Amino acid sequence: MSKITTRTYDSHTFEALSGSGLSPVLARIYAARGIENSSQLETELAHLVPFGQLKNITATAALLADAIAAKKRLLIVADYDSDGATACAVGIRILRKFGAIVDYLVPNRFEFGYGLTPEIVHLAHTVKQPDILITVDNGIASVEGVSEANRLGMQVVITDHHLPGDELPAAMAIVNPNQPGCPFPSKSIAGVGVIFYLMLALRAELRQRGAFTALGQEPNLAGFLDLVALGTVADVVKLDSNNRILVQQGLQRIRKGRGCAGINALLQVSRREYQQISTYELGFMLGPRLNAAGRLDDMSLGIECLITDDAAYASQIAKQLDELNRQRREIESTMQESALLKLEDTLKTRQPEIQAAYSICLFDADWHQGVIGILASRIKDKHHRPVIIFAPGNDGEIKGSGRSINGFHLRDALDLVAKRHPELILKFGGHAAAAGLTIHAHHFEKFCDVFEQVAQTLLTPADLTRVIETDGDLETSDINLELVEYLDRQVWGQGFPQPSFNARFYVESQRIVGEKHLKLKLRKLDSSSQGQAARKSEDSYDGILFFHNDPLPDLIDAVYRLQINEYNGKTTLQLLLEHWFHTESEVNDDAH
Structure with a gap:
């Protein structure tokens, strides 16, 4: 299950950023990412x-x-x-x-x-x-x-x-x-x-020694x-x-x-x-x-x-x-299909136990150790659990690559396993979100049990609910090319996420493009007004939902990002839907 929450921020920080010249939307975005003053947004080498x-x-x-x-x-x-x-x-x-x-x-x-x-x-x-x-x-x-x-x-x-x-x-x-x-x-x-x-x-040091005199220009x-x-x-x-x-x-x-x-x-x-x-x-x-x-x-x-x-x-x-990457994608696709089937088989025989599990560990003798990290990431994203995927190594060993969720420091968890059962892990390393390890193949089942015990010690049931954080709703006047062009010029990534927003939309039209994507015409609803008919915005927006070709209902809640779409020499704004769900229902975990 997933839930959507709006990123919180300190009101005083918001006011300080607004007072420095940032628009309310940008002040809200940066305050929610821990920026306390505009100097923290400076990107000069100095x-x-x-x-x-x-x-x-x-x-x-x-x-x-x-x-x-x-x-x-x-x-x-x-x-x-x-x-x-x-x-x-x-x-x-x-x-x-x-x-x-x-x-x-x-x-x-x-x-x-x-x-x-x-x-x-x-x-x-x-x-x-x-x-x-x-x-x-x-x-x-x-x-x-x-x-x-x-x-x-x-x-x-x-x-x-x-x-x-x-x-x-x-x-x-x-x-x-x-x-x-x-x-x-x-x-x-x-x-x-x-x-x-x-x-x-x-x-x-070389400058101080005068080395660049002989080398030429520094x-x-x-x-x-x-x-x-x-x-x-x-x-x-x-x-x-x-x-x-x-x-x-x-x-x-x-x-x-x-x-x-x-x-x-x-x-x-x-x-x-x-x-x-x-x-x-x-x-x-x-x-x-x-x-x-x-x-x-x-x-x-x-x-x-x-x-x-x-x-x-x-x-x-x-x-x-590029060719190696194409081969990697093919291997990954085959392994992912195999891993999902393995999970399904396990669910059939151990349904209550697996559904209550706090972690996932999988091994297959046919898997490629060069791709297990990517597979672990995919399974983690799908099931929102710490995941370790193992593949054959040398001399009766198997090598594992793990990916983790918020609240579970993977390297520290492996360290705890090693301290409790020194015979289990031959070597390991990594950090909070990703780690690697080597164990003897005959220790796989015991490792799975011990790792699950550690996961249950360090995680709570609430940690196992995927939280989709957004920057809230946008006023219609703020959905414009100027904002998306500004956001595209900034640096976003791990720990400083690209802004996303959520709102309720009418789906006015939808059609399949590229055989596997939905091209949408969306009309935003004004959450402050009453009654569905009165809540329709005057403005409609182009939208895109990748890797989804089943029709959407007429009314959806969606998490989206602003995106520039360039087609036939024209630059327009469109909404890239990352998640959607039926209004007044649970989040659709299959959304992209």
């Missing part, structure tokens, strides 16, 4: 949190500057998702501009798993022979890997943003805003943001914010004020045609124009294509796309990534 607030960053920059001067070999060890790939590209591109001897290595998830494992350390030592390993978007949990690197005579610099465990690795340096004692306020910064900040500190690091924006949005981290600055600045550069060859190529295969790019394109068009390399093949393909300046080569790789 408003970024200074790099010096990151613990260890100055000393780490000095260490890297010494390594560059001594011509030491640096090796970046990346993660195999979009954040890891963009972080690697940022590190490679900037370090080479600083004159460093640097290469990269990204673990194949099917052979080595996640992080700086002892196996990856041995591979790096044998194949690349680096003096210093630099992790990006991983490493904070790699206690054994760092120990092995130290034994083999390699130094390790960890840059990460994930939560640490009880023991920190014995690395030469750790830059992570979530490590104990770090005062950096933007705890939600992505891995690509952390390495970008380290490069800012390194540039300052590099403008703002030119790499396109990659920072992509990794930040694709990793679905909370868009706090600092992350919004990074993303907005990156978007502005892409819109002006200053994106790197790889991002431009990914936009082309996605059939998107760089001039209109938004966080949607980063998160739902570019991110999945980049991730497809790490899910089905080797993320080196994605990294190569992002570090090349050759437009033709980038285009060639982008086409390969």
Whole structure:
């Protein structure tokens, strides 16, 4: 079941924002997202949190500057998702501009798993022979890997943003805003943001040493914010004020045609124009294509796309990534169908037990471990439960990928499982919304039982009701192109949701377009007046309901977003329906 609620906000904050020049609608939207004054909406680089607030960053920059001067070999060890790939590209591109001897290595998830494992350390030592390993978007949990690197005579610099465990690795340096004692306020910064900040500190150190006199012009690091924006949005981290600055600045550069060859190529295969790019394109068009390399093949393909300046080569790789993404969608579709059938079968035999369950864990020997995270997200969205999907690993192990709901910190939950039953989980990591783990296949049933016990301990029945938050109703006069164009220019995403609204509508006409979508003509009702006939607004609106071709009733309540529709050279406003339900009835959970 679901329910719709209107986001609340402080009236004094609303008045302050209105007094600063914002319209009442915008003041309401921003106040509901925790904005207390207009300065928090500034997106200029001058408003970024200074790099010096990151613990260890100055000393780490000095260490890297010494390594560059001594011509030491640096090796970046990346993660195999979009954040890891963009972080690697940022590190490679900037370090080479600083004159460093640097290469990269990204673990194949099917052979080595996640992080700086002892196996990856041995591979790096044998194949690349680096003096210093630099992790990006991983490493904070790699206690054994760092120990092995130290034994083999390699130094390790960890840059990460994930939560640490009880023991920190014995690395030469750790830059992570979530490590104990770090005062950096933007705890939600992505891995690509952390390495970008380290490069800012390194540039300052090199500048102080006069290094750019020999190198020539000092590099403008703002030119790499396109990659920072992509990794930040694709990793679905909370868009706090600092992350919004990074993303907005990156978007502005892409819109002006200053994106790197790889991002431009990914936009082309996605059939998107760089001039209109938004966080949607980063998160739902570019991110999945980049991730497809790490899910089905080797993320080196994605990294190569992002570090090349050759437009033709980038285009060639982008086409390969596009094809991998198509294959990923086909695999995901098959797995989702299989998972839903498995759930239905389980419901038939354990109906009361499953309906009362607080969590869902599923395993199938035929599932692809590169796609289980996406499947977990789909099942979580459908059933509003913490979900962990398992697929076969190596040597009798199975690997799980989990996605969670609000109120249930997934990594902390797995930590609790590990503390209560140390024999169950071989390794795990992650954060509140997503996590990964490895267990023995024969422990699957017991893990499901223990995880369910933890879920019942940490969640309440109210937590299992999906809450659809909106920004309330809009006056007819506020539904205009000016508002939607303004909203489209802003940065929205995780923790700073794109505005949506809810209202009651008459459905005046509806027709199927594209075989699976409903094109609508809607007339808004005035909730303040009495009687259905008198409540019809004078204005009607075009609407669209994607992936739904059954007819709607004449009267609906709907959650919608404002959207610009461009067709035959004309720009019009339409309402994109995200959820709908029969008036005076429960929310229709099947709505899109």
